[in-house]
Amino acid sequence: MRIMMAALGLAVALGGLPMTDTARAQTAMQVAQSGDSVQPRRARPRVRIYRTPDERGVYPSYNPGPNAVRDCTANLVQEYRPSGTVIVPRMNCYWRRG
Structure with a gap:
């Protein structure tokens, strides 16, 4: 575990160092080369x-x-299922004049 943490700390430390001119040039060349083959999205x-x-997503x-x-x-009601018969609640509603 300590070795992994040390390796991670070293990678972070090296990534934070300033790049030299040759490293910047190589990075720019890689970006330019990869940019030619990529199609714009x-x-x-x-x-x-x-x-x-009338269309509100409610039918009718x-x-x-x-x-x-609302009444x-x-x-x-009994429902017949593969696991056996079960009793389930059912509710029917309609609108009437109040």
């Missing part, structure tokens, strides 16, 4: 989505009115 085409005013979409009340009934 193109922007992805944008897709516009046109929605109608209707306005129940200002005084509407729900709940009961338990």
